[in-house]
Amino acid sequence: MLPAVTDIDAALAHPEWQVNEKAGEGNISKHVRLEFGDVDGALAAADHVVEGDYWYEGSTHAPLEPHCCVAEFDATGLLTVWSSTQVAHYLHRDLAKVLNLPTQRVRVIQPVVGGGFGGKSEPFSLEFAAAKLSMVTGRPVKILYTREEVFYAHRGRHPMRLRYRTGMNADGMIAGTDALVQLDGGAYSSFGLVTTYYSGQLLTAPYALPAYRFDSTRLFTNKPACGPKRGHGSVQPRFAFECQLDKLSERAGIDPIDVRRRNFIGERTKTVNGMRVTSNGFLECLDAVERESGWAGKFRRMPYGRGIGVAGSMYISGTNYCIYPNEMPQSAVQLRLDRSGRATVMSGCSDIGQGVESVLAYIVCEELGLDLRDVRVVAGDTDLTPVDLGAYSSRETFMVGNACLDAARHLRIKIAQTLAERWGVSPGEIVLADGVACATSDPAQFAISVKEAFQRAEARHGTLGSVGWYQSPKLGGEYRGGTIGASPAYSFTAHVAEVDCDPETGFVAVKHIWVAHDCGRALNPVTVEGQMEGSAYMGFGEALLETQRYKDAAPGHAFGLHQGPSLLDYRMPTSLDTPELHALIVESVDPEGPYGAKEAGEGPLHPSIPAIANAIYDALGVRCDALPFDPPSVARLLRGGDARANWERARAQVGGPR
Numbered sequence: 220m221l222p223a224v225t226d227i228d229a230a231l232a233h234p235e236w237q238v239n240e241k242a243g244e245g246n247i248s249k250h251v252r253l254e255f256g257d258v259d260g261a262l263a264a265a266d267h268v269v270e271g272d273y274w275y276e277g278s279t280h281a282p283l284e285p286h287c288c289v290a291e292f293d294a295t296g297l298l299t300v301w302s303s304t305q306v307a308h309y310l311h312r313d314l315a316k317v318l319n320l321p322t323q324r325v326r327v328i329q330p331v332v333g334g335g336f337g338g339k340s341e342p343f344s345l346e347f348a349a350a351k352l353s354m355v356t357g358r359p360v361k362i363l364y365t366r367e368e369v370f371y372a373h374r375g376r377h378p379m380r381l382r383y384r385t386g387m388n389a390d391g392m393i394a395g396t397d398a399l400v401q402l403d404g405g406a407y408s409s410f411g412l413v414t415t416y417y418s419g420q421l422l423t424a425p426y427a428l429p430a431y432r433f434d435s436t437r438l439f440t441n442k443p444a445c446g447p448k449r450g451h452g453s454v455q456p457r458f459a460f461e462c463q464l465d466k467l468s469e470r471a472g473i474d475p476i477d478v479r480r481r482n483f484i485g486e487r488t489k490t491v492n493g494m495r496v497t498s499n500g501f502l503e504c505l506d507a508v509e510r511e512s513g514w515a516g517k518f519r520r521m522p523y524g525r526g527i528g529v530a531g532s533m534y535i536s537g538t539n540y541c542i543y544p545n546e547m548p549q550s551a552v553q554l555r556l557d558r559s560g561r562a563t564v565m566s567g568c569s570d571i572g573q574g575v576e577s578v579l580a581y582i583v584c585e586e587l588g589l590d591l592r593d594v595r596v597v598a599g600d601t602d603l604t605p606v607d608l609g610a611y612s613s614r615e616t617f618m619v620g621n622a623c624l625d626a627a628r629h630l631r632i633k634i635a636q637t638l639a640e641r642w643g644v645s646p647g648e649i650v651l652a653d654g655v656a657c658a659t660s661d662p663a664q665f666a667i668s669v670k671e672a673f674q675r676a677e678a679r680h681g682t683l684g685s686v687g688w689y690q691s692p693k694l695g696g697e698y699r700g701g702t703i704g705a706s707p708a709y710s711f712t713a714h715v716a717e718v719d720c721d722p723e724t725g726f727v728a729v730k731h732i733w734v735a736h737d738c739g740r741a742l743n744p745v746t747v748e749g750q751m752e753g754s755a756y757m758g759f760g761e762a763l764l765e766t767q768r769y770k771d772a773a774p775g776h777a778f779g780l781h782q783g784p785s786l787l788d789y790r791m792p793t794s795l796d797t798p799e800l801h802a803l804i805v806e807s808v809d810p811e812g813p814y815g816a817k818e819a820g821e822g823p824l825h826p827s828i829p830a831i832a833n834a835i836y837d838a839l840g841v842r843c844d845a846l847p848f849d850p851p852s853v854a855r856l857l858r859g860g861d862a863r864a865n866w867e868r869a870r871a872q873v874g875g876p877r
Contacts, residue, residue, distance in 0.1 A: 223441040223779060225771065227380055227401050230438035238406055238439035248404045248437040249415040251700060255423075255491040256430030261395030265386025267470040269463055272382050274845035275455035277403065277767035278760075279375035280448055281791060284333025286369060290349035291359040298354070299326045302346050305335040305569045306609030309542060311601045313342045314350055329599030335571035336757070337447035338374055340611040341409060370784035374446030375767055377414055377437075378403040379455040387467040391481045395430035396463075398422070400456060402437040402445075409446030411437045413540070413703060417452025420704030422460055423490035424533040425501040425711050426482035431491050441779060442769055447611060449757055450534065450824045461530035461829030462844060465836065472872055474518065475529050475833070476509050479713075486807075493696025497708050498817070500737030500807035501531060504713035507735035507803040512715040519837060519873045523866060524720045526838025530829035531713045534822030535706035536739075536812065537614030539691035548688035550619040551605035554583065554626040556683035560670030562587060563595045564626075567607035568619045570598060573820050574746045575615040579623045581742055582813060586627035587634070588651030588669045605686070613818030616742070617708060618689045620813035626687025633683070637676040638665075708809045710817045711737040714755065714826035716798075718834040722862075725854030728798075729759055729831055735803040739817030748802040751823040755800050756792065758827025763848050764790040840866030 221236045224246060230238070234245025242248060262268055288302040298320060304310050304327070311327040314320070332339065345362040352360040364372060380401045386394035400418045404411045419433030433456075448454075468475040484490065486499035508529065509515070517527045541549065553565040562583050570576045580594040597603055607619050634656070635649035642665045644658045657666035667675075677683050695705030717731040734751045741747040767789075768782045783789045808815030832843045840863060841856040856862070 225440055225442065225769065225779065227403050227438055230440050238441055241408070242439055246439045248408060248439050249412050250436045251415050251419065252434045253419060253492070253698070253700065254432040256395065258395045258397050258430045258432040261430040262384060262386040262397065265394035266389040267387045267467055268384060269466045269470065270382070270384045271459070271463055271466065271844055273459040273462065275379045275381070275458055276765070276846040277376055277378035277445060278448065278765040279370060279373045279767050279789070280336040280338035281786065281789065282334025282336060282338060285366060286339065286343055286345060286364040286372065287362070288346045288349050289359060289361045290353040292350070292353040292357065297324055297326060298350055299328065300346060300350055301328045301330055303332050303339060304329055305332060305339045305571045306341065306611065307569060307599055307601055308567055308606050308608055310342045310346060314346065317347055318350060318354070326600070326602045329569055332569070332571040335610060336449045337451060337611065339571070340447050340609065341374065343372060366786060367784040370781050370789070371443050373443055374409050376448040377445040377452070377455065379418065381456060381459040383459050383463050385460070385463040385467060387471055389471060391471050391473045391478045393426055393428060393482050396428055396432070396460070398433040398456065400433060400435040402435065403440055403442070404437045405440055405442045405444035407444035409444045410451070411446070414446070414452040416700050416703040418456050420492060420700070421453035421534070422456050423492050423494060424484045424496060424709060425499065425531055426479065427484040428491045449754065450821045451612065453534065454758070454825050454828070457532050457825045458828045458832070461826065462832050462842070465528065465833040466842070469869060469872070476505055476514060479505055479529070479531050493701055494705055495694055497811060498739060498807035498809040499709070499711055500805040501533070501711035501713065503805045504711055504735035504737055505531065507805060508713045508715040508733040511801060511803060512717065512731070512733045514715060517717070519870050521838070523863070524722055524838055525718070526720070526834045526836065527715060527717045528830045528833025528835070528837055529713065529715050530826035530833060531711070532822065532825035533709045533711050534818065534825060535612055535704065536617040536708040536710060536818040537691065537706055538612045539694050539705055539707065540702050541608065548606070548622070548690050550607045550622040551686065551688040552579070552619065552622040552626045553605055554623070554630060554685050554687065556630060556673050558674050558677055560668070560673060561593050561595065562589055563597060564623060565597045565604045566619055566623065567601065567604040568598050568615055569607070569610035571610050573610065573615065573750065574743065575610065575619060577746070578616050578620055578742055582620060582623045583627050586624070586631045586651070588654060588656065590654060613821045616816055617812050617818060618691070620816060621689040622687045624687065624813045625689065626685045629685035629687065630683060633680055634672050634676045637679045638672060641675065707811050708739065708817045710739070710819065710822040712822050712826055714830040716827070716830035716834045718831065718838050720835060720838045720853070722839060722857060725850040725852070725857060727763060727835060727848055727853060729763070731799045731801065732759065732827060732830070733801045733803060734823050735805055736819060736823045737805040737807045737817070738819040739809040739812045740806050740815035741804050742814060742816050744804055747804055747819045750819040751802040752800040754821065754823035755827050756797055758824045759798065759831065760792045762828045762831045762846060764792060766847055840864070840869065
């Protein structure tokens with residue numbers, strides 16, 4: 220029996236202890252090395268160069284609802300699977316492939332899902348096992364993971380070890396970045412190929428990087444597989460890079476918010492690695508958090524133990540990289556209008572609490588003048604709905620929203636043409652709003668209810684129905700891996716965190732997080748604020764509390780067992796721990812999003828961790844370069860150097876109180 224490989228160092232040092240036979244070489248799951256520009260030359264010429272090592276501890280999704288499915292193989296040979304999934308279409312496709320069934324003989328139904336966060340974005344063993352057992356027994360089969368089983372099956376956030384060299388010129392402009400990233404992938408691949416690319420590809424905005432190189436290696440270890448968790452693959456490098464920027468800002472003697480402003484990449488441009496940027500509200504995000512947090516009166520000006528920090532980020536609004544590349548739509552919608560005045564939207568979208576079904580209803584109401592109560596959404600059933608690829612990479616609002624808008628506008632045109640013919644006006648004069656259809660040229664004479672308008676259109680054209688679809692344009696750089704990370708639109712975020720630390724114990728209390736997020740247009744501001752607050756909460760939890768650790772081979776330990784596979788032992792913030800979260804919506808109105816909308820579900824998480832780390836430095840004079848920032852870790856840092864001297868030196872630089 221081979222020794223167990225339980226960390227990155229062992230995986231690298233012992234390729235002969237091969238964990239997964241699918242590895243091409245030793246324990247290497249995937250290796251990516253990409254360079255854009257003259258990195259070595261840029262760093263050699265830079266006025267300031269900072270090199271740092273960072274550790275991002277692994278974490279899990281911990282939705283309240285565990286994984287569960289029910290399978291039934293009936294007498295006609297139809298397999299129906301009800302599953303707590305966020306990718307019904309991919310599950311449908313893989314069930315047919317693995318069980319050797321025709322795809323038309325498989326039906327997947329996604330009931331209401333009690334949270335996913337990326338943890339249910341691939342098929343799991345229980346779905347295949349339940350389906351096969353039902354085929355064998357001829358009886359319905361249910362499998363429910365216990366909470367401990369969820370911890371072992373989880374596909375959570377990758378632990379990452381990151382080494383960054385970043386250069387800055389005296390004027391505060393970034394010169395170049397060199398990144399070495401190593402990922403602990405666990406025993407299986409999951410979405411590991413994509414994660415390895417994401418660990419480098421998504422760092423090239425909101426700042427203009429003249430030169431950039433990343434070398435990322437994902438390794439197999441004898442632990443549960445890691446995969447996508449909210450902010451897939453880019454949360455960890457964003458932590459490291461934003462801490463680098465804070466260190467460089469101090470070296471250059473420039474306010475860290477000002478450094479971020481100076482390096483703003485702009486809009487309607489491309490990143491150094493070929494990603495197209497359309498709308499960009501990052502400067503407005505910086506303005507918002509600076510103003511609302513009272514930054515100018517707090518940064519380097521608060522007493523010892525209290526501090527404030529800033530960080531920024533960008534994230535994708537869906538990816539044009541499909542799991543199985545094809546030319547078919549990534550999202551599709553069927554829309555039917557009834558003569559009773561009701562609309563039915565059929566979509567394969569996955570609502571996992573983020574509210575995508577409500578987004579579809581809003582769009583139909585906006586286009587057809589309906590009341591929200593008169594729109595029905597049928598979703599998450601592969602027999603009844605057209606294909607949508609699922610809830611991952613923050614794609615649903617942008618992609619299925621565009622598909623729904625396409626379908627609704629087809630019907631709106633048909634209704635407008637019908638009324639224009641009857642009233643002798645131009646179709647452009649027809650307005651559908653607030654339950655009324657009218658002509659703007661003479662609304663007193665030409666006005667009826669939208670219900671009656673539907674009836675007249677049905678009498679003219681027959682049963683009213685339409686389809687809409689969305690396929691992203693060709694995006695990304697012309698190199699291997701250039702499409703991974705390419706998105707039709709990017710969201711941008713800035714955070715400021717304020718902390719109150721105990722220098723004696725190392726306890727960090729995060730008092731406030733101001734979250735400014737450029738979501739394009741907020742289709743439902745309350746929902747967007749909820750996503751922003753939820754993202755910041757999750758980042759805060761990872762920064763201070765959450766660890767996905769396993770017992771080692773020390774005497775008396777059960778080797779490889781999770782240290783706390785329960786919601787009692789896996790520490791997450793409660794409402795009593797959570798800071799005041801201030802959601803500040805910034806609307807840049809993207810030219811390609813539905814009504815200008817972009818994502819809001821994952822991007823707002825990224826800056827939380829580095830903003831807290833930078834705030835701790837402002838408070839205590841110690842750099843927290845390894846997660847979590849728990850009391851023992853912070854206390855060790857305080858004992859390991861002259862923190863108070865660092866704190867005083869930083870304040871003297873900007874003339875703050877000592």
